[in-house]
Amino acid sequence: MGCNVNFSDIVGQNEVVNSLKNILKEHSTRHAYIFAGPEGIGKRLVAKVFAAALLCSDCNSLEACEDCQPCRLFQSGTNPDFYVLETEGTSISVDDIRKMQQDISIRPMYSEKKVYLIAEADKMTAQAQNCLLKTLEEPPEYAVIILTAVNINSLLETIRSRCILYNFRKNTDEEIRQCIKKIKGSELAGIDFIVSYADGVPGKAIRLIESEDFLLIRDKVIEIMLKLRNSNLTEIFDAYGFFEENKDNIDSILDIMLMFYRDLLIAKKAGKENILINSDKKDIILKNADRYEINKLIKNVNAIEEARRNIKQNANYQLVIEVMLMKLQEE
Known part of the structure; x- marks a missing residue:
């Protein structure tokens, strides 16, 4: 669950990345964000990079320093101030949200913030969304909640209205080529087909390569x-x-x-x-x-x-x- 990637390693999504870096620079973090876009577009990766920077002990850095204790724990996937909620099966249940809320009630152990990533948040049941709404209405000052979603229309309007929305756009063909080269380190046979097939979604290209x-x-x-x-x-x-x-x-x-x-x-x-x-x-x-x-x-x-x-x-x-x-x- 660790992350050794920084903002500078992310290809594309410049508007999203620059906005998040400004938030870090100005220390103007809000309590909840929605990262919306196609599956495989990089929402979760950007969320982890943002989370790592928020948890880093160097509060004036726009990137995780990777040397402090929170960063080392984050890289190893054992930072207790970073909580990831993923679907087990076809949906996120109200019990999953309640378990997360129990953790939110505990103050951070190593950082000023605690970051919660709800992956595929559009798979929350209606009951789970209503339960989460209580936390979004009165969040602890140290909590930052990031929801990733393919279909934001599956989220309640009351949830969307309490979050900052970032829409992830599809990458250009050249950006997909850059992603492939970062992974492979060289040109790849059939790269034109892979770029076209990916349709601007790096995750598709990566699945093909692997x-x-x-x-x-x-x-x-x-x-x-x-x-x-x-x-x-x-x-x-x-x-x-x-x-x-x-x-x-x-x-x-x-x-x-x-x-x-x-x-x-x-x-x-x-x-x-x-x-x-x-x-x-x-x-x-x-x-x-x-x-x-x-x-x-x-x-x-x-x-x-x-x-x-x-x-x-x-x-x-x-x-x-x-x-x-x-x-x-x-x-």
Whole structure:
């Protein structure tokens, strides 16, 4: 749970970072913040860097010094003045909030502040949110509460109104490249695809880099998509086996499918190779673009989006995938 990253190491989010540094500089910390943005955008990382600076014994520093006792404890993940509440299962319960409130009632042990990070706060139950509201209305002077959320509309308006909101924007392609280079230290094979796939979200890029199987899965998905064009029902049911084996990665697989059809559309309508997401597959894309009508590609994109919605609504997985495959196979 430690953090050895400082503000200067964070790529992008300049508006958020500069604002937080001004807060530290002016000693104008408020009692509650919401960091909102897509999953994987870096909300939790920035929250930890901010927390480390707040807990540091050097009160005049804009970065954690990493040498004082609070910093050393923070880096080892054992600082009692930093409390992280994460989901266990699908939601954060009222009991989770009550446990945190018990800790808030205890004064800081090593620092002037105690920092509480509620990760995925939009997963709090209504009861949990109402319970948290009591603390936000009358917080101890030493407490700083940071909530991260993908969907802030899931938070009560009364909670949002008592917090300072920071919206995390998507990174530029160049910022994603910088993130990748920080991790890998060098250029990476397939980097153009990874940058495009990440869609401005560093967490997506990191997951791709750390997944040894992802590029192999992409090859298999593209192979299945091209075969569907002239397949029969038996081959469709055979193809389902791949989707069953990779059920845990279905969101990524659907993304791959959407981006491949998007590239086919671009190749067919514009014929521009330099804006393909799967730029390393341009020969395959250009070779197959003429096999599809534009209306068919649009229908295929809609079928995939429909399958994603149905899966999120907990529809029968096998039925959803098989229906999608049959729609993709149709002339």
